[in-house]
Amino acid sequence: MSELTAQDRARRIKVLLFDVDGVLTNGDITIVPSPDGDRSKAVEVKGFSAHDGMGISIARLAGLKVGFVTKRESQVVAIRAKDLKIDHLYQGQSNKREAFDKVLADEGVTADEVAFVGDDIIDLPALRVAGLAIAVANARPQVKAMAHWTTTQVGGQGAGRDAIDFILEAQGVLDSTIEAYLDPSNPAAKKADIGTGKM
Structure with missing residues (x-):
């Protein structure tokens, strides 16, 4: 039996899981200390790509479930996950296989x-x-x-969107899903859309 191509694998995908640092961000972890030096009040800063966020809306509209699996525990990631209406959020995961298996069961x-998607x-x-x-x-x-496949873009600069587009293109629904998203009268598009950033 011949080896499956990446496109063959993509056609079967129902759930898409992302690492965060270096995948949905550029990997930088910026920590801003509090003026009084209290470490518990330090603020962590990460930058996310708007292209990836839009891609997650499109993925959801196409019927995919989406999750984040990351080793670090970060309020920033929790906020971003809520804004993007992420289905599965696992932080503090030193063994990502365990979170993967939980998603399978759920x-x-x-x-x-x-x-x-990892780095x-x-x-x-x-x-x-x-x-995949x-x-x-x-x-x-x-x-x-x-x-099985490598994105064109680097983490934090649209790599997540590359992965989403690749999967939906292989499934033959990318263009139709984009048009459904752009239809202002489509209630499913409104439901699938990401948040407005009001946190």
């Missing part, structure tokens, strides 16, 4: 129906079992070596 899907070696346990393993353009060599 969604009633098989590993073949889940895509994982570093901590993502390998989830990437190794994902039906995606590396971002700035991923470490070990991740790129085992990925």
Whole structure:
């Protein structure tokens, strides 16, 4: 039997999981200390791509479930996940395979129906079992070596959108989903849309 292509794998995807740092952000972690030096009051800053956010709206409208699986615990990620109406949020995950398996159980899907997008070696346990393993353009060599597909854009600059577009294009629904999103009379589009940023 011939090896499945990345497009073949993408056609089966029902759930799309992302690492955060280096995938949905450029990997920078900026910490702003409080004026009084209290570490508990320090503020963490991350930058996210609006293209990825729009892509998540399109993915949801197309029927995909979306999740974040990250090792760090960050209020910034929680806020972004809420704004994007993310279905699954797992922070503090040193073993991402455990979160991956929880999503399988919650969604009633098989590993073949889940895509994982990563950039570093901590993502390998989830990437190794994902039906579609995606590396971002700035991923470490070990991740790129085992990925089924690699994005054109780097993390934080539209890599997430690349992954979404690739999956929906393979499923034959990218263009029709975009048109459905742009239809102002479509209630499903309004329901799938991301938040307005009022946090």
